[in-house]
Amino acid sequence: MEPKRKAVHSRNYPLYIRSTPMENELKFHYMVHTSLDVIEEKISAMGKALVDQRELYLGLLYPTEDYKVYGYVTNSKVKFVMVVDSSNTALRDNEIRSMFRKLHNSYTDVMCNPFYNPGDRIQSRWAYSPYLAAAFCGGQSPAPQLQSGKAFYQIIADADGHLPSR
């Protein structure tokens, strides 16, 4: 593996991670962490194709028996991951997409906070009752001060499928 790539990849530390059912938190952490593999695969595959009109939404990263893991990556390589219950059939692609968009907006708000030091863990009581879990994580790119290449995740394991309301 070329070193530069490794530098990007080795910096996928969580910025924010939250899972609403606390009992399975560890499992979600493992799951989200593992999903980074697929995100990286998708990003590098995308990098070859269209960089300009890139779709931020990465779609379903991989299904598991019980959960579906969705991914989203911003232009600055901040990654969002969402895990939803597989049995929650009400959550279609469009819903997931719009949830990610809202998540992205929230993240942008956090970044706009002058008291937030980019790269720090995000402290937020940003929990919505419909969610069982939500999480962000981050990592740094070779240009750390520019804060690109962060991962930003959310785990949502929930049956209702309500969208986050701000």
Next chain:
Amino acid sequence: MVSLLTVCLATLLTEKLPWTAASARLSTQAALMGAAPGRGLEGNAKQEPHDGRRRLRTGAGDHNLFTSIYPPLSQQLPREPMEWRRSYGRAPKMIHLESNFVQFKEELLPKEGNKALLTFPFLHIYWTECCDTEVYKATVKDDLTKWQNVLKAHSSVDWLIVVVENDAKKKNKTNILPRTSIVDKIRNDFCNKQSDRCVVLSDPLKDSSRTQESWNAFLTKLRTLLLMSFTKNLGKFEDDMRTLREKRTEPGWSFCEYFMVQEELAFVFEMLQQFEDALVQYDELDALFSQYVVNFGAGDGANWLTFFCRPVKSWHGLGLRKPIDMEKRGLIQRQEAALLDLRGYLFSRQCTLLLFLQRPWEVAQRALELLHSCVQELRLLEVSVPPGALDCWVFLSCLEVLQRIEGCCDRAQIDSNIAHMVGLWSYATEKLKSLGYLCGLVSEKGPNSEDLNRTVDLLAGLGAERPETANTAQSPYKKLKEALSSVEAFEKHYLDLSHTTIEMHTSVGRLRSAKLVGKDLAEFYMRKKSPQKAEVYLQGALKNYLAEGWVLPVTHTRKQLAECQKHLGQMENYLQTSSLLASDRCLTEEERKYFCQEILSFASRQEGSPGHKVVLPMHSFAQLRDLHFDPSNAVVHAGGILSLEITLCSQMPVPVHMDQIAVNVHFSIEKNSYRKTAEWLTKHKTSNGIIKFPSEASPFPASQSSLPALELSEMFERSPSDSSLTTTGIICRNVHVLLRRQESGSSLETASGVALEDGAHVLKCSSVTLEPGANRVTFRTQAKEPGTYTLRQLCASVGPVWFVLPHIYPIVQYDVYSQEPQLHVEPLADSLLAGIPQKVKFTVTTGHYTVRNGDSLQLSNAEAMLILCQAENRAMIYSNSREESSTALLRIQSSDKVTSIGLPAAPAYHVIEFELEVLSSPSAPAAGVESSVLASPEPPGKQKDGQRAAVGMITMDHKVSIDCPWSIYSTVIALTFSVPFRTTHSLLSAGTRKYVQVCVQNLSELDFELSDSNLEDTGQASDLRIIPLSTQPQQHIHSKQSVFFVWELTWTREPPPALNGRFSVGFSPAAGEQLSVSLKPYTYEFQVENFFTLYTVKAEILPAPGAQYCRTGSLCSLEVSITRLAALLEVDKDEALVESDDYLSTKLMYEVVDNSSNWAVCGKSCGVLSMPLAARATHRVRMEVMPLFAGALPVPDVRLFKYLPHHSTHSSQLDADSWIESDGLPVDRRLDDQLDCSSVWSRGSVHSASSGELKGLPMPRLQALPTGQVFNSSTGTQVLVIPSQDDHVLEVSVT
């Protein structure tokens, strides 16, 4: 001979197509074959349709005609592709038609509501060879009619009549009707509107161009009609199917029935090799079913779905080796299929089609989705599943899919598509693992009876192995069965799978997934009690999580690792991990306490065996927060006490009693370094003494915080030719640091890197209990050797366990110094002023010397400087660090020569500070002897220009020698005083009256009060009187300003003697309290001589005769009259004196100078005249001048010089070209003046008096008369000049 044929689709399913040979009719089913566009999978793809077709038999026996035509027909029909236009806007496709021909039978015709598309007769063909009208009328017509009626009865409109013409037969039958052929008759009789339904095929078996032509026409027609019929019937079928689907909400609707119908369509597409379309049919079925399950979950259950909710009885996995699993299909048809059966069948079909489409990777992906969704669906439908059954099913299915894919791809393809397969591999691994746990195959003891029972049940559900895999050694079935058979076999298979999965993940770069599988494997090994194998996986995973800062996984993995290390007996590693865990806030209090206790109990156990040290890094145990020195600047003199207080933040959940906490210190001496001198240290190293250490975000990698900030700078590049900007940008100067390859994790867990340093200097603190949270620990030390001490390591020990902070960063140092006693004397203000009391600060740095009572400084008095003893002098005593201070009285005793200052007692390394007032006499500068206009007195030899004094101030140095008690040598200190004033004097004349003006200029920053100004004559000339004109007793003089004093000189005897003036004025600071000492006045001495007026000069300008005023441009006369006021005087006795007879005269030179260029002097502007030395002798000189401007112009200046002839010893030739010798006096001439005076001097220069080499030349000299001797009475007069009348331009000059 008549043949009747029906073309219909061959089916894949009908084993035997029902056809019978009728005497004159032949019914043939035609299979329509689409051309396969790609050839890759053709072998597989074509297999089935071909099989189906081969089972068909064409009629034999007496339908000779068709039999003879059949071979070329079946051969040629699929040769040409046809464009297939499709309904619903689907894209047209080119297909090749291949048909099966079946003998016509009425039973074959589809009844109303027939759903079978495969056996559908698409086209009915009637073959006839009849060329005889009679025969036609007798049999063929009837036959045709009957056939048509049958068709009509079944509302079939797709038919064709083929008339085969044969030349040979024609020839035999001569009685043909020439005009109407059989064809026409048939067309007439049957095809009333559709004449194209009757075709002629001429001589089909001959090889002629005519035959060829007729074949082509026939085939085209046949294809068109066939396709037309096919399209129509397919459309009808699809419509029917849709109708059926729309009825799905009706109660009696059955999914299985519908399934069979839509599958029929799929078969048709498959046979046309339209696999894409075929796949769509299955996908639609799939989606429909999924939707039903979802709806069921939402409470909207369909009746038919309850069939699928039956408990799962068998879980033999997917079977993908047969293209069509007839057995399962039968189950579905009979509505006996369970959910897994249906799903399995559906997927096997999809798989087959995807493989036809060369999309094996999609198979893998879909398989994973299918397996997940099946598990979900079973859960959603609440189907009862025996434990482990699904695991078996998933495991078998995964392997089946993988083997199927591997079976149809080569190695290279597989290698490049591992990413698609790895999901299945890891799923299978996961399932096998859970099976192992379920069946007790992972435990150390092996399965118990309950486990065995469960295993038997599970194996029973697998059923018998499928026949198609029975001979495969590695079939999924065999693998599972073997894996479940024994602990060893399970281990083998599980490890096999796990390793494959890890390898695959690694090879596609999914390192995190690989680590996760590895962790599972580690868990397995731990269960199997082989921790040494588990360790490497745990370490690998932990490194990864640490590097990416995933806290919870880190904690979890660490916990596993701790257990593993404990089993392995790696005490040091275990203790380190335990300390990390004990400080881990993700764990519960109990868990943390447990791990903390582990460390402590180890420490107490090992108490007995000393010598062995376990060195652990400190950061997990406690963190150094800050450090505080006392004295706060961390500088201490030798022998002083230094205390060091550190804040240690204990990370442990419980109080921990430490045997000892120690700081290792490194000692170094820096010699000849100014920065290590006592002065520098005590002055500069001032801080608040608290050094903060950045708190380590220990669970996170260094990535966030430790990376240096970007050093960016702008960059401009200009083109060398025209220096225009070509490039601009930003450069990062520390790219090499930022883009450095990250050393993965090596710095994170520095288990082995900690080494204890052995240093001679150690600060220790024994028996300390560290409470959870912040603790303050104080170290005390007495400074010994001077030098720099650097804190290196911090160690805390409990028994044999040493927690070491290997480096203290930022660097912390303290300095120890020793110092010689010293005395400094310096003025308080920037410069000392003479004449008024000034404060001087004495600083005694005691250093290592202790000042006792009675020690004193002995100052030898300088003459001109007094030390003023005040009533109460106080000294301040500070410690070197300026922290403590006290005051003490100072005893000062003065005698004539020595002033003794008794120092207060002070300990070593202290500073005594006190101030003394000194007064220097404002000694007057000796006045210049000459009464020059600007006398600049030379400073006396003792004085020099001090650097600190204000510009122009005269300074004096006073040296004081001081004897110090600590030294046998005297210290000599020079104090520089500045005289605050500068004084100049000047002589003023008014006719014969004389005045002296003294100007006092204050150069200092202070304001002064001047008083008692006085001028006295120090010479003994009693006939000279000095009358002051300024009578103010007191004068205020501001800083940087001047005050003038004027006196009139009168005398009684003429000429008056020289004046030796002495000016004195008392002064005191304007703002200030009353001074205790009387101050000496400021004095200034000067001399004025020859101030008696000898000559008066008067210049007058008269307008031209007759004119009233002077006019510009017209000549006026300038009349200069020079009058001598006295007879021969002492001063006249010089070289200019000419004595002839009794007539004494002196030579004077006059000169008219107009500096402002108002006048043009016409003719000579200067001249030499001989002035008789007699009172009232007057010389008049007239000159022509012309005013150049109008207005009141000042009269030109007339200057008078003494004209000295050249030295008598040389030839006394008065030359017009002569030199001027100024003889040390300022001759106020400039070069342009000399040019004006061209008749006398063509050239000249000003020489200083010292130019002696010119003395030998015969030349006259000019000597300026002393200022007092000449009085110019017309100075300042003005003449009115009016402009000339014809001037058109009035020029006004304002100067």
